[in-house]
Amino acid sequence: MKITGTFLDEISHDIPHQNWGREEWDRDFAHMKAVGIDTVILIRSGYRRFITYPSVYLQKTYGCYEPPVDLVKMYLELADKHGMNFYFGLYDSGHYWDSGDMQGEIDANRYVIDEVWQQYGHYKSFKGWYLSMEISRRTKGATDAFRTLGLQCKQVSNGLPTFISPWIDGKKAVMAASGQLTKDDAVSLQEHEKEWSEIFEGIHGAVDAVAFQDGHIDYHQLEEFFAVNKQMADRFGLQCWTNAESFDRDMPIKFFPIKFEKLRLKLEAARRAGYDKAITFEFSHFMSPQSAYLQAGHLYNRYKEYIQSL
Amino acid sequence: MKITGTFLDEISHDIPHQNWGREEWDRDFAHMKAVGIDTVILIRSGYRRFITYPSVYLQKTYGCYEPPVDLVKMYLELADKHGMNFYFGLYDSGHYWDSGDMQGEIDANRYVIDEVWQQYGHYKSFKGWYLSMEISRRTKGATDAFRTLGLQCKQVSNGLPTFISPWIDGKKAVMAASGQLTKDDAVSLQEHEKEWSEIFEGIHGAVDAVAFQDGHIDYHQLEEFFAVNKQMADRFGLQCWTNAESFDRDMPIKFFPIKFEKLRLKLEAARRAGYDKAITFEFSHFMSPQSAYLQAGHLYNRYKEYIQSL
Amino acid sequence: MKITGTFLDEISHDIPHQNWGREEWDRDFAHMKAVGIDTVILIRSGYRRFITYPSVYLQKTYGCYEPPVDLVKMYLELADKHGMNFYFGLYDSGHYWDSGDMQGEIDANRYVIDEVWQQYGHYKSFKGWYLSMEISRRTKGATDAFRTLGLQCKQVSNGLPTFISPWIDGKKAVMAASGQLTKDDAVSLQEHEKEWSEIFEGIHGAVDAVAFQDGHIDYHQLEEFFAVNKQMADRFGLQCWTNAESFDRDMPIKFFPIKFEKLRLKLEAARRAGYDKAITFEFSHFMSPQSAYLQAGHLYNRYKEYIQSL
Numbered sequence: 027m028k029i030t031g032t033f034l035d036e037i038s039h040d041i042p043h044q045n046w047g048r049e050e051w052d053r054d055f056a057h058m059k060a061v062g063i064d065t066v067i068l069i070r071s072g073y074r075r076f077i078t079y080p081s082v083y084l085q086k087t088y089g090c091y092e093p094p095v096d097l098v099k100m101y102l103e104l105a106d107k108h109g110m111n112f113y114f115g116l117y118d119s120g121h122y123w124d125s126g127d128m129q130g131e132i133d134a135n136r137y138v139i140d141e142v143w144q145q146y147g148h149y150k151s152f153k154g155w156y157l158s159m160e161i162s163r164r165t166k167g168a169t170d171a172f173r174t175l176g177l178q179c180k181q182v183s184n185g186l187p188t189f190i191s192p193w194i195d196g197k198k199a200v201m202a203a204s205g206q207l208t209k210d211d212a213v214s215l216q217e218h219e220k221e222w223s224e225i226f227e228g229i230h231g232a233v234d235a236v237a238f239q240d241g242h243i244d245y246h247q248l249e250e251f252f253a254v255n256k257q258m259a260d261r262f263g264l265q266c267w268t269n270a271e272s273f274d275r276d277m278p279i280k281f282f283p284i285k286f287e288k289l290r291l292k293l294e295a296a297r298r299a300g301y302d303k304a305i306t307f308e309f310s311h312f313m314s315p316q317s318a319y320l321q322a323g324h325l326y327n328r329y330k331e332y333i334q335s336l
Numbered sequence: 337m338k339i340t341g342t343f344l345d346e347i348s349h350d351i352p353h354q355n356w357g358r359e360e361w362d363r364d365f366a367h368m369k370a371v372g373i374d375t376v377i378l379i380r381s382g383y384r385r386f387i388t389y390p391s392v393y394l395q396k397t398y399g400c401y402e403p404p405v406d407l408v409k410m411y412l413e414l415a416d417k418h419g420m421n422f423y424f425g426l427y428d429s430g431h432y433w434d435s436g437d438m439q440g441e442i443d444a445n446r447y448v449i450d451e452v453w454q455q456y457g458h459y460k461s462f463k464g465w466y467l468s469m470e471i472s473r474r475t476k477g478a479t480d481a482f483r484t485l486g487l488q489c490k491q492v493s494n495g496l497p498t499f500i501s502p503w504i505d506g507k508k509a510v511m512a513a514s515g516q517l518t519k520d521d522a523v524s525l526q527e528h529e530k531e532w533s534e535i536f537e538g539i540h541g542a543v544d545a546v547a548f549q550d551g552h553i554d555y556h557q558l559e560e561f562f563a564v565n566k567q568m569a570d571r572f573g574l575q576c577w578t579n580a581e582s583f584d585r586d587m588p589i590k591f592f593p594i595k596f597e598k599l600r601l602k603l604e605a606a607r608r609a610g611y612d613k614a615i616t617f618e619f620s621h622f623m624s625p626q627s628a629y630l631q632a633g634h635l636y637n638r639y640k641e642y643i644q645s646l
Numbered sequence: 647m648k649i650t651g652t653f654l655d656e657i658s659h660d661i662p663h664q665n666w667g668r669e670e671w672d673r674d675f676a677h678m679k680a681v682g683i684d685t686v687i688l689i690r691s692g693y694r695r696f697i698t699y700p701s702v703y704l705q706k707t708y709g710c711y712e713p714p715v716d717l718v719k720m721y722l723e724l725a726d727k728h729g730m731n732f733y734f735g736l737y738d739s740g741h742y743w744d745s746g747d748m749q750g751e752i753d754a755n756r757y758v759i760d761e762v763w764q765q766y767g768h769y770k771s772f773k774g775w776y777l778s779m780e781i782s783r784r785t786k787g788a789t790d791a792f793r794t795l796g797l798q799c800k801q802v803s804n805g806l807p808t809f810i811s812p813w814i815d816g817k818k819a820v821m822a823a824s825g826q827l828t829k830d831d832a833v834s835l836q837e838h839e840k841e842w843s844e845i846f847e848g849i850h851g852a853v854d855a856v857a858f859q860d861g862h863i864d865y866h867q868l869e870e871f872f873a874v875n876k877q878m879a880d881r882f883g884l885q886c887w888t889n890a891e892s893f894d895r896d897m898p899i900k901f902f903p904i905k906f907e908k909l910r911l912k913l914e915a916a917r918r919a920g921y922d923k924a925i926t927f928e929f930s931h932f933m934s935p936q937s938a939y940l941q942a943g944h945l946y947n948r949y950k951e952y953i954q955s956l
Contacts, residue, residue, distance in 0.1 A: 042587045043595035045634035047641075075556060076597065089556060094597050202588045205515030205825030246695060246709060277662045278822045278900040280588040285663035287696065287714050318630035320938035324665035331667075352897045353905035355944035357951075385866060386907065399866060404907050512898045515825030590898040628940035 027297035028333050029270060031065030031305030032058060032313075033115075036097050037073040040202040041273075041281065041311055044318050048100055054310050055108045061330055063309065066105055067113040070158040071098065071138065074120040079145070083137045084117060098146055105151035112151040113189070114142055115158040116175065122159060128171035131159055135175055143182045154187040155179040157233065162195045163213065163221040169228035176232030189235035191269045191307075194218060194251060196243035198275045207276060212243075219254045226262040237267035237305055240292045241275045248295035256299045267303040268296040272312035272325065283312040283321040286328035337607035338643050339580060341375030341615030342368060342623075343425075346407050347383040350512040351583075351591065351621055354628050358410055364620050365418045371640055373619065376415055377423040380468040381408065381448065384430040389455070393447045394427060408456055415461035422461040423499070424452055425468040426485065432469060438481035441469055445485055453492045464497040465489035467543065472505045473523065473531040479538035486542030499545035501579045501617075504528060504561060506553035508585045517586060522553075529564045536572040547577035547615055550602045551585045558605035566609045577613040578606040582622035582635065593622040593631040596638035647917035648953050649890060651685030651925030652678060652933075653735075656717050657693040660822040661893075661901065661931055664938050668720055674930050675728045681950055683929065686725055687733040690778040691718065691758065694740040699765070703757045704737060718766055725771035732771040733809070734762055735778040736795065742779060748791035751779055755795055763802045774807040775799035777853065782815045783833065783841040789848035796852030809855035811889045811927075814838060814871060816863035818895045827896060832863075839874045846882040857887035857925055860912045861895045868912060872919035887923040888916040892932035892945065903932040903941040906948035 035041050046054070058066070071078045077090045079098040084090040098114070105112040117138045121130035139155075146152055157175055161168040176188045193199055197212040213221075226236070236259060243251055252268070259266035270292050273281035296304055306313065315323040345351055356364070368376070381388050387400045389408040394400040408424070415422040427448045431440035449465075456462055467485050471478040486498045503509060507522040523531075536546070546569060553561055562578070569576035580602050583591035606614055616623065625633040655661050666674070678686070691698050697710045699718040704710040718734070725732040737758045741750035759775075766772055777795055781788040796808045813819060817832040833841075846856070856879060863871055872888070879886035890912050893901035916924055926933065935943040 040588050042584055042589055042592035042631060044631050045593065045596050045638050047634070047638065050634065091555065091597070091601060094600060203515065203517045205823065207823045245711065274662055277658075278660050279662055282662035283665065286665050287711070290714060291711060318634075320630075320940075321662060321664050324667070324670065324938075328665050328667065348897075350898050352894055352899055352902035352941060354941050355903065355906050355948050357944070357948065360944065401865065401907070401911060404910060513825060513827045628944075630940075 027293045027301065027304050028062050028336070029293070029304045029306045030063055031067060031303065032063055032309035033067045033069045033305070033307045034101060035069050035308050035311065036078055037070060037076045039073065044311065046310075050316065051100065052104055052107075053316060054314055055104050055110065057314055057316065057326070058309055059108055059110070061326070061333065063110070065111045065113065065153075065305065066101065067156050067305065068098065068101060068115040069156070069308070070115040070118045071142065072117040074118075077117070079142070081138065081141060083141055084134070087137075088119065088134065098142070102146055102149040102151055106149060110151060111153035112149070113154040113156045114146070114152065115156040118158055122165065126164070126166050128159060128165065128167040132171050132174050136178065139175070139178050139182055147183060152186070154189070155183070157188055157190045160191065160193060162193050162199065163218070163225075164195070169225050172229045173232045176229065180232070187234040188232065189237055189265075189267065190229075190233055191237040191239060193239045194242045196247070199242040202280050207278075215250055215254060218251065219258065222255075223258055223261075226258050226264060230262040230264055233264065235265035235267050235302070237269040239269045239271060239307070240296070241271035241273075245288065245291050248292060249298070252295050252299035252301070256301065265302045267305060268292070268301050270296070270304050270306045272306045272308065283317075283319050283325050286325055286332070289325070289329070290332060337578075337603045337611065337614050338372050338646070339603070339614045339616045340373055341377060341613065342373055342619035343377045343379045343615070343617045344411060345379050345618045345621065346388055347380055347386045349383065354621065360626065361410065362414055362417075363626060364624055365414050365420065367624055367626065367636070368619055369418055369420070371636070371643065373420070375421045375423065375463075375615065376411065377466050377615065378408065378411060378425040379466075379618070380425040380428045381452065382427040384428075387427070389452070391448065391451060393451055394444075397447075398429065398444065408452070412456055412459040412461055416459060420461060421463035422459070423464040423466045424456070424462065425466040428468055432475065436474070436476050438469060438475065438477040442481050442484050446488065449485070449488050449492055457493060462496075464499070465493070467498055467500045470501065470503060472503050472509065473528070474505070479535050482539045483542045486539065490542070497544040498542065499547055499575075499577065500539075500543055501547040501549060503549045504552045506557070509552040512590050517588075525560055525564060528561065529568065532565075533568055533571075536568050536574060540572040540574055543574065545575035545577050545612070547579040547613075549579045549581060549617070550606070551581035551583075555598065555601050558602060559608070562605050562609035562611070566611065575612045577615060578602070578611050580606070580614050580616045582616045582618065593627075593629050593635050596635055596642070599635070599639070600642060647913045647921065647924050648682050648956070649913070649924045649926045650683055651687060651923065652683055652929035653687045653689045653925070653927045654721060655689050655928045655931065656698055657690055657696045659693065664931065666930075670936065671720065672724055672727075673936060674934055675724050675730065677934055677936065677946070678929055679728055679730070681946070681953065683730070685731045685733065685925065686721065687776050687925065688718065688721060688735040689776070689928070690735040690738045691762065692737040694738075697737070699762070701758065701761060703761055704754070707757075708739065708754065718762070722766055722769040722771055726769060730771060731773035732769070733774040733776045734766070734772065735776040738778055742785065746784070746786050748779065748785065748787040752791050752794050756798065759795070759798050759802055767803060772806075774809070775803070777808055777810045780811065780813060782813050782819065783838070784815070789845050792849045793852045796849065800852070807854040808852065809857055809885075809887065810849075810853055811857040811859060813859045814862045816867070819862045822900050827898075835870055835874060838871065839878065842875075843878055843881075846878050846884060850882040850884055853884065855885035855887050855922070857889040859889045859891060859927070860916070861891035861893075865908065865911050868915035869918070872915050872921070876919045876921065885922045887925060888912070888921050890916070890924050890926045892926045892928065903937075903939050903945050906945055906952070909945070909949070910952060
């Protein structure tokens with residue numbers, strides 16, 4: 027199963043910034059293309075006070091800082107140039123991480139969606155929306171928020187596709203900044219299926235694809251969770267993608283590039299489950315030949331050998 | 337606001353060593369000069385049993401290890417060569433970190449100051465002293481210690497300038513080795529002003545400049561804290577510098593180079609507050625083109641573009 | 647004291663993978679040779695479900711994943727090519743880390759030893775066994791396990807040597823993934839001697855060398871602990887090696903290359919104690935010129951200067 031999409035981790039929650047300029051990004055898009063990536067997804071257009079484009083609304087309403095560069099414009103121009111599809115990730119106010127309540131995200135993005143489509147909707151590469159709230163089963167109001175925002179995205183953009191990338195509440199679902207790697211109260215397969223069936227039922231029609239993050243469960247659980255995800259997606263008419271994390275959740279350093287063998291296990295499991303598409307979080311730190319993490323360049327080589335052998 | 341000084345992080349508390357030899361340091365001083373840095377500050381001449389120069393006193397009294405290289409000599413020679421100013425950072429016995437009591441620092445450095453001035457005072461680039469104890473408002477006896485040590489430094493060296501670089505007890509003031517990024521009991525602006533006014537009153541005349549570390553408060557608090565710092569400094573006749581941290585305190589990896597946008601926000605805030613000078617902790621790990629952290633080289637490029645645009 | 651052996655950290659517990667292929671490993675063996683390393687030690691042939699060679703037994707019995715590459719074969723071929731000695735590290739089921747009980751390790755490795763010797767025993771470079779369980783004084787049944795497994799290794803292989811590399815229960819003996827760097831209840835020298843004398847008495851004849859990890863005690867304790875270790879080893883007819891850790895345990899990032907001065911302190915202490923051999927954990931991440939950690943290349947240079955000056 028080939029990876030055909032990657033997040034662009036600007037603004038980042040927890041991965042240190044590489045401080046790339048336009049030249050480095052241009053080169054990275056070429057590296058992506060060379061291994062078959064045709065889709066880039068802005069992970070979020072802003073997080074709390076940091077934003078990726080000079081939004082008048084967000085600066086005025088949320089006290090956001092004026093960004094030194096218009097990253098949305100730059101990414102769209104580069105996506106146009108390299109013939110790639112760009113998905114726009116919504117604004118993350120940070121409130122729901124603290125409160126577990128999504129109303130703030132609906133309020134903020136109601137304006138962001140309009141503003142962004144007006145400013146950037148004409149780019150050829152603007153091909154979809156990413157509802158950027160990273161939720162799991164216990165996030166209050168997630169279904170309503172995804173439904174509301176997904177429908178609005180589609181409405182303003184003549185039905186461009188939308189997707190979400192939630193996490194499975196598995197044993198590795200711990201805070202990035204914590205001193206832990208695992209927790210005890212992981213979700214069971216049955217709970218997972220019950221709770222996500224309800225969410226899928228609520229969002230279908232507003233959300234076109236679900237790309238579960240694949241790193242929160244153990245490798246030997248991939249098979250059963252992936253099978254259930256695919257069944258649920260089929261049942262409610264959603265596309266089933268995998269978000270193949272290319273960083274390693276098993277190490278004390280949070281986070282460095284994953285061991286190739288682990289990435290392969292996850293991609294193979296997605297293939298066997300009949301998944302529709304694989305994207306990754308994310309290429310530029312963890313798989314790129316020009317990443318500051320030199321392990322990433324070696325992962326790129328191992329991955330290239332792998333897809334050539336398929 | 338341009339950065340014109342940097343710490344040299346030998347001996348380090350919490351940043352892994354790069355294992356550079358003289359050749360790498362020589363080259364790094366040239367990289368510093370190329371972006372306008374004219375001042376290098378030895379962060380501390382020793383920490384517990386590790387020391388930067390073969391001090392007979394510290395080896396005998398504190399059981400310090402004989403260093404493989406005389407770093408003080410090397411830095412002074414390179415500062416002479418590159419036409420830079422060198423500030424000598426005092427010895428840190430480690431005791432006050434555990435006990436909160438500064439008497440041990442006074443006792444140790446009484447001898448260190450004399451020894452160092454005798455051995456190295458003749459270097460042309462020896463231009464000042466850094467009182468290396470990193471305190472905040474709750475450190476017992478800090479005012480007395482800074483007064484005593486600052487006066488002694490000045491006395492032996494015909495009045496060479498002295499400075500300190502304390503931290504604001506803000507929400508990011510957590511231990512480097514902890515699993516946390518923030519804490520709840522941050523200092524208020526009013527407490528900060530009250531407590532530091534007392535300290536400034538006690539140290540003026542013995543300390544010439546105060547360079548608060550700029551990384552412990554949130555970015556939207558920079559404006560108000562910087563304004564208060566400048567007012568206090570003016571009131572007590574101290575120079576007001578900023579210690580612009582070039583590493584990122586918001587990430588689980590402690591610590592990697594900062595996102596350029598954040599550094600820019602902090603430098604702009606210092607400029608608006610009318611600060612006298614900006615130094616950084618520190619160039620060689622976090623901003624150098626030859627840093628082991630490749631993000632640092634990109635930060636160097638972004639910073640160079642920025643100062644060229646001023 | 648020169649380092650003449652290194653672990654090969656595949657499969658790793660806690661050091662992120664470099665994703666090297668055969669080409670990088672071949673080059674790394676050459677880098678090792680260039681500084682006098684003649685022995686490579688596979689740290690473990692498997693850990694939980696990840697394994698280094700396609701063991702039918704481990705896949706069937708422990709649900710291990712089929713590895714993408716036969717690393718044991720590759721390492722043996724490269725060791726043959728470069729004229730180095732290869733030690734095979736036993737399988738680590740992971741159970742004793744949780745339970746403190748070694749019976750599972752005995753059961754699993756009973757088969758692994760036979761399987762491995764049949765498949766790989768004919769390689770010229772196959773020169774010994776590493777009993778890979780990392781124990782300290784409180785691991786239940788360690789003596790019996792080492793005795794049983796050591797004797798079996800020797801029996802199948804016509805008496806090839808065996809060794810272990812335990813840790814001293816010092817103040818830095820904390821979990822890698824924890825937010826701590828030190829603990830309070832460190833072992834005393836007397837307890838260490840008492841408990842390890844019993845273990846040494848139990849294992850002599852089955853284990854030929856003991857290479858204590860040198861990083862869990864403070865630098866000023868090296869002298870006394872090393873002296874005791876050497877005395878115990880002599881008393882029970884074991885060789886006394888040091889496992890000179892080339893990563894830094896004193897930093898919040900777990901783990902990056904060690905400061906050369908610290909490595910030197912530890913090697914000098916081993917030399918003064920009359921140790922028989924120094925190995926390191928490990929060359930490829932922490933001392934190699936091609937490591938993803940660029941500090942490692944500088945450590946290589948500093949180390950090379952050091953051994954040339956001996």
